[in-house]
Amino acid sequence: MVDGPDNIVLSILRKIDQRTERMADDLQDLKVRVTSVEEGLAGVNRRLDRVEMRIDRIERRLEIADVH
Template identity: 65%
Template sequence: MAAVSDNVVFVLVRRIDERTERMAQELHDVKVRVTALEDGLAGVNRRLDRLEQWVERIGRRLELSDA
């Protein structure tokens, strides 16, 4: 009887280990994707900053002011 319950425990531990490995891999994939999103967002923010500077420069050249 002890051998059967040891075998059941071993099977359960193996399943837990496999699930843990899958979760670790999925977490790694999520981290990679989040990093890519952060890099993309940083690029968008840089472009928006340049666009804002460009619009301000145009406004100065046209001598526009906020009234």
């Protein structure tokens, strides 16, 4: 039997479904990776905050801090 219009449509829909599933998997992977980058950036920001506090303290001890 030759593929009729119904079979062609079903075949196309299956391909679309497979591609959609792959895109959903890729999107999930991207979400995980972005979350990891955000967590890493938050850690860097915390470290920079601590360094800034230490520099402020050093400047006060050396009496070279700007008076605000």
